[in-house]
Amino acid sequence: MDIIVVLFNRDLRTHDHPALAAACENARQVVPLFVLDPALPTGHREGFLAECLADLRRSLRGLGGELVIRRGDTVTETVRLARMLSARAVYTALDVSALARSRQRRLAAECDRNRTEFRGFPGVTIVAPDALRPSGGGDHYRVFTPYWRAWSAHPRRELSKVPGTVSVPELDAGSPPEPGHRPSALFEGGETAARERMRRWLKHGVADYADGHDDLAGNRTSRLSPYLHFGCLSPLELETGAAGGGDFVRQLCWRDFFHQVTAAFPRINRDDYRPRGHEWRADSGAAQAWKEGMTGVPIVDAGMRQLLAENWMHNRARMIVSSFLVRRLHVDWRVGADHFFELLLDADVANNYGNWQWMAGTGNNTRPNQTVNHLRQARRFDPDGDYVRRYVPELGSMPARTIHEPWRSPVAVAGYPRPLVSMD
Template identity: 65%
Template sequence: MQPPAALGTNTQVMDTVIVLFNRDLRVADHPALAAACARARLVVPLFVLDPAVPAGRRAGFLSECLADLRGSLRARGGELFVRHGDTVHETMRLARESAAEAVFTSADVSALAQRRQRRLAAQPIEVRLFPGVTVIPPGELLPSGGGDHYRVFTPYWRAWSVAPRRDPERAPTRVEVPDGQPAGDIPDAPRWGALAGGETQGRARMRTWLRDHLAGYAEGRDDLAGDRTSKLSPYLRFGCVSPLELAGCGEEEFVRQLCWRDFHHQVTHAFPGIGRSDYRPHRGHWREDAYAASAWAEGMTGVPIVDAGMRQLLAEGWMHNRARLITASYLVKQLGVDWRTGARHFFELLLDGDVADNCGNWQWVAGTGNDTRRNRAFNPIRQAKRFDPDGEYVRRYVPELAGVPAPLVHEPWLSPRPVRGYPPRLDSPP
């Protein structure tokens, strides 16, 4: 199996190539699709709904992404072939039926993705991996002192910022597919949250946000009530927009967030067990407290800013990034609950939930990951008064407190289901 490569590294002409889509559901800046259309007479775009990768609450968003991708391919004379089952088995079945000579796919980093790539490589067919999931492919940047990945963000940011990048690929104008293959059904699923899936929606949001809101991002990104973040993360998670294109926007603070995404992906590439195992050993013991964890998940802890964040997640399938830090820190640092409990809950509900970013960020907060300050904690009351000074965010999601004035709205309250040991210990530094 060839490693991720730029489009121009091989010009061999083929008859039929399968393009296996995974977390890259777009036609613009899709190196694997562009290469297949340039090098093969016929292209077989394929997505496999694999039970090993349950979509959960993201099923509706995924269905909209697939429907939009199918529409884009059909507009170019092509088709999106959808199959159900084990990804490798279904890919090889379609390869035999279409007499495909190769499989082109975007390289990914999770343990499941890496196993799938190894299994594909063991099949009697040529497999080529392409970039596209991140701005810079994991493993391309290596620390000067040795090692297979960067363990600390700041040196990675310095190297990443000056590293050469490939040029974005144009969407193909024509996709020729073989005759006689059934397209397959895209399952119907209800939408979770307010965001509609698909490249069309993602690119429209990207254009509008870059035009109208990027300039104020650095000043407003932590304003909880202002809600001035891009909400492009679900579209990045499913590959509806290109991270490389976004990284060309030129706004350093926003680009830095894309670099954090790449950073977690290169960590996961080197440490694929990031969703199960501590990247760095945990100092101490986690508490087993199902009641406290349940109150946290339901937004019933009695700490207004924590409850507001958790209720936003329940209602929208999304949470403001500052609220993610506050709620995660509260679970692991104040309640002492294992970060894996929180990561599972976030992964189940977040439209943008993926292994690298979700687990990388949870381990960073827990002190088991890539934070150089392992004892860092976020005091929820201080954070609330700083980033929601008027209490608007709290009142939006905790209507029980609608009449409480600021700053009293941020003080712990006796919820109908308070955490055992209430009030919690809130004396850690911000």
């Protein structure tokens, strides 16, 4: 019996899945596997993940296959299944976080101990995190612009085809997780929904991205990030489809950039990438007000309330709210980054913590003391106050000229606080 186990992690799709495609070429039978591991920090993403797994199971069944689901330690359950089936190999997509790399090392060692082949494949990023090296030496790029140049010129692998059939042996497939509460009605989990959203974005949205992506009130961003995080979409397929959409492709490059930084510095979610000697304030009250969207600064509060309501936030708003926490409240970036990681559907380690360190001045920013003028950002990217009105309804009756500065109004707004810090 010739069997390969394909361990799914952040690659919950059948299109452009190198590990799945290779397994179907190299073995008579293939067992797609996902392990619900309690060590995996899922935050508010459980419901979305359940939808992704249900959709993946339907897709694999449509190919004649099955998604096997197990619960427990990922390495233990994968090796147990491989041994039970006398599988000759375990294939999986390689990832970069400290948790993922530890799991990959353990799995490789256990496979070797059981005389089972272990192979890692690309697919989480467009360009593999270890594929590019600075010409002047070093194990990774620390600055984005030279990385962007090297990344843009680097050859791409071919997209993997969806297998014609996936043949599985008879075994207990296991029960999927309960869908439970969906964090946001804006996002339906799974490859099917992801591909439809990608199709619409490439047809109607990407050409306008450069002009519209900073419009806070407009729906002019792709909102594909949750699907990229869970691998419901291939980032390479998305880049291929967006050819010519330079500003959007540049954002995909930023995603790869932080993955290669994290591969070289796996403690990016805990330690300063570039220590600056910051002395952060331990102000739990200010941090809680920020989390609840009650700082008294409408553009900040709108962003934080969007996060609470949708488990997603506009990218420009992310920059504004993170800058406010670390630059104006002087609260440790880890407080904000951990809050984002708990709530965001798209919160992977590399991008979430890489971007937070960028804003805190401890990361890859070449201007570590850069500050954001929050009122100027509000007037520029929400000129009519529509974004603020959407998420801070108590300010809805204020005119556009004062909605971003309610503290200047002679009439206090009932229930809305004064700013935590002076905004003059």
